[in-house]
Amino acid sequence: MSPPSGASSLQVHAVRFGPGQELLGSLQAFVEEAGLKAPFIITCVGSVTKATLRLAKATATNPNEILHLSGHYEIVSLVGTLNPDAHLHVCLADGEGQTVGGHVMGGLEIFTTAEVVIGEATQLQFRREMDERTGFPELEVQKR
Template sequence: MEAVRSGVVVYPMRLLPGAEIKSSLIEFVKENRLEAAFVVTCCGSLTKATLRFATCENGEHTVRTLQQCFEIVSLVGTVCRDGAHLHATLGTSDGTTVSGHVVGDLVVQTTAEIVLGVAEGARFNRVFDPSTKFSELVVTQKS
């Protein structure tokens, strides 16, 4: 297990209608030279989401782009300059939910109120892991 002790700073923000959440968070991290960011909380609404659903035993990945109105019930994950690993749970108009790995296209409908945390004593990087075939999080102590 990789772990480091760190203080936390938070960045409350609001994304406006039409903004794409994942790319906006990555851009914010790059512009502000943040090295170990994570989503503390997020609420708002979306008009579109592209999600990858849980991987089956056969290794097939189901990715769907959904275009409808959603309430953001939960958004969690890590963000660094190398990319982001985000999972979302979204509420639909009939009260059911859909959830999965955020591929992209989280397009804001009315608002996305996000609190982004930063672990000040840590550095996050994403490195390809041949065993999972994904870029996985590497946590190191910030020097």
Template sequence: MQTYALRLHPHQDLKRELDTFARTHDLEAACVLTCVGSLRRAVLRFANQSEASELEGKFEIVSLTGTLSKYGSHYHISISDGEGRTWGAHLLEGCQIYTTAEIVIAALPGVSFLRELDSATGYDELYIRIHPSTYPAL
């Protein structure tokens, strides 16, 4: 496993920067190990909702988890406000960094994370391809 560390700066878009990182570094399969930081704007899709919700304010990033590759990504985020109210949802483009985001990513050798339309869900879902030369026993 190879790890990467990056820091995002004020006004950068969290999802857009992660997706760009995956393409720029030609990542076949990776995951977010950890992320701490803050947002000034959050664009989220809450569970079982078809439309995005936008939150404006100062939010701490409590957690960020997800899979990413040059083929696509899927992230979930938890954020909290100054009174401790916490939201968890699907991360969308438009989440704007307030002060920083410190992120550690792990790349998985011998694996590709692809995205394919799943007729049961209607979404592009994760399709995992294991490269036999890396894992011949599988």
């Protein structure tokens, strides 16, 4: 299915979350409170002490390739959409500069800060529908 055609307007929101907050849940609460319909991550910097990631080798029939991290990690990238079933990927760097990344399952406990810029396509709406080809709920883009 091709995405809806037409120009889309952009609205920008900035938010900071602090020590001990869980990033995914905090982002979802912000999106819900603000009533955003087509939100996505523009940029994020910060640090975490914990993370739960699904690795790329996980599939719909074998979703158990989960990595639980504990330690100090810098958020070097956070990308994705924040509709009710958020789909985020993160790349984290440890104290040696080694990186690890994957699908955010939750458990992103903020160490010092998470400074996030969120965009919203104001003429669109994001939702997720189960895609039988992939076995996962996939993004559906609709005009408002």
